[in-house]
Amino acid sequence: MRIRPVRTRSAGRVVTIVAALLGLLVVAACGAAGGGKPNNSGPIAAIDPYGADLATQGTPKDGGTLTLGMDREIVSYDPTVQNSNMAAMAVYDSLMKLTPDGGAEPYMAKSMTSPDNGKTWNLALRPEVKFSDGTPLDAQAVMINVQRHIDKVSSPAHGYAAQIASMRATDPYTVQFVMKAPLGVFPMVFAQPITYGSLGLIVSPAALQQYGNDIGRHPVGAGPFTFVEWVPDSHVTFQKNPNYWQQGLPHLDKLEFRPIPDTDSRLASIQNGDVDVAFGGYSQELVPALANPNLKVYYGPGNAGEYLYFNFNKAPFDDRRMREAIIRSLDLNALGASQYNNRLVKADSLYDASSPFHTPAASQEWPTYDPAKAKQLIEDYKASGGNPTFTFKTTTARRAFGEFIQAQMAAVGINVDVQYFDLAQFSSKVVQSNDFQLTTWVGGFDSAYPGTARLLRSDGNTNYGKYSNPQVDQLLDQAASTTDDAARTKAYQQVEMIAGKDLPVAFFSRSYLSTITKPQVKGVDRYTSRDMFYANLWLDR
């Protein structure tokens, strides 16, 4: 045996070969992870925003398990707790359902009518609807649930419930609500997704009795599936509800939801077939999914979307000239090229073009990219004694966007200080405390009520910039109170027009909430917020 001292001879050849191999590996990885080039260009167009056309999808097959990847972990199944929960609809269904034309229609409820133009509402229930524990979903059950939203100030639906003056059961399956003031849009609040607060998700009163405040972890509803188990950050499973109120539904035996918070991993999981459905949140997964022939995408841009809040209580954005200057100095083509794979869905109005409340005139009113005009507005503002410099605050996830704002503002002669915050800090110390001049937000919504009032009414709970226009408040109240659809449409159209003049926020993009599925997933029925109705889903395997 020979034991030799350490040798320092160059390992040149091996190093070269191994380095080359590693390099190839990395190049291959980057190429594949990037997902290749998009199959078409320009702004991402809406694709089946409300789901598939069930009539054209063939005869449904029964059975099978569907695995769904969510972009975040669920907080609670309690409808009085604020959170984004894609699985809640599987266990609860919804009394009413939003329609693409901006209204709401009965779903689990039989009807919802007002005999007196919105002052009184009669909600009729279907006697055949039972909770999965066998107890009836009757007038008492609805009133117990609505009362929870009234009592709990922190419920996201408290704002709706607080408008109820009284409620009573006129018969075992009818609830009569008397409103404090006429509310024509009242049926809409029984159709909202859980994120915006909804009175239409009904929990079994027997389960409420049994679990108390722990109901958020033991949901019992009348939806197409019943809750089996929840292991946080791992999975939550549901099985078919054999006593579901819609005969012959649901088609699937089992649903499994998995939180996959990392965007790249979520995309890899749907491409790899680990999940059958992925709830996407960003253009980074939507664009490659569109280009992949083995994936089906559902997407609707929704209203509002991604925008900048101007603070109306602070200089310089209390001055309209400076708000217009910001909008005119943002080159959205450059933004799209650098951060949205050239597929930015530009926003130049409050409502998306597909909305009945949108008018082309509002888009024409909206300022376009014009740095020369922006400079002139800034000079005007300076001449009148204003100081146009400001601080831009955003989240650590938006560093590229912060740099973009900085560069665009430099081009029109403003030095911007950019500050980054983690999410909890950003929400509380920046946005909710009104401690900013200009900041970012993502706030898409499906239905004009309550989304518009939240954003633009003087007391709206996401009106973080404190925009206030009495005329807008009045129009919004009109739109909410009337039962006349034409009058409501007109009021919302006027609001959109005024927003185009006042510039309460700087819209720049719609949102990218999408549902990405394997092609064999059929019967998709959804809102543009991604919330799904699960009864009609089936697997073509």
Place this chain on the structure above:
Amino acid sequence: MAEMTISTPPTTAAPPGEAPGKAPRGARRNAAVRRVRRRLVHLLIVLIAVTFLSFVVIDLLPGDAAVVVAGDNATPAQVAQVRLDLGLDRPMIVRYIDWLGGVVTGDLGKSFRTGQPVTEALAQRIPVTFELTIVAEVLALLIAVPLAIYSAYRPGRFVDRASMTLGFGAAAMPQFVFGMVLIVLFAGGLTSILPATGYESFFTDPLGNIRTIILPCLTLMIGEAAVYRQLLRSDMISTLQEDYILMARSKGLGPRTILLRHALRPSSFSLITLSGVNIGRLLGGTVIVETLFAIPGLGQMIVQAVFNRDYMLLQGGLLFVAVAYVVINMIIDLLYLVLDPRVRRDA
């Protein structure tokens, strides 16, 4: 963290030149008992310091759990209500003492966000992270130790140079990049043999469990294996230059006996220390791998708890990590007793 007490002067008289493994049983037990006792005191101090500091730090961070729980759409009145519901209006020190009181009685509280009892959350996540850590460490050692021994035996030859180059390459690559490379190679890119995300429990689906942990464990293991190989190789090389190895060779012992029986044991101290430290570190720190592969482990829980200002969950997680860290180092410390007779005398 681990104490290398080998060099401390011996205090108990023991026959010099005693062969390894032949110390009087009583002496070895006493040494062990003393070490465990010292470690337990150590543990208590570490626990109080870690949990109190994290309480203070979380309290100083801007933004609180109430804001996160109430959500972005909440009004200030709603946030205030949630703060009251969660008891966050009480002074920090009161909340800490309250929490400490709970710990003594085995009640770690409930997560602010989900309402899940912290003990239940820990029971779900500890086995997952434990499995990842142990499998990754064992794999790393299984690969590193033979490579290191062979590389020390034939330094500068092909195996040595190739494993060193590959090892440096792997150790230099950030974990998430290596993880993405594995996903592209095996889970949806070039091939689709393994799942990209998800985790199955071994007890419900053993095969599924193995399939789901392969990529995460490879990702975790690769950097460790490279470092272990390097460490053991250089320790082995210096051991092999000792006189007693020459002696063994002159007695005519074969290379296998010399390498495995005479050189490996005295060369493995740094390796054992480091792998102990690594196990402790990984138990709370596999967060990148857990996020990338969507695995419900402890690291992800702790990081999410920080982002959500979920004090209760965070405290529970840190408590476990601190206990595990100290206990593992205690085990390593006891292993020295087995490996080196000189350590026994000192305690």
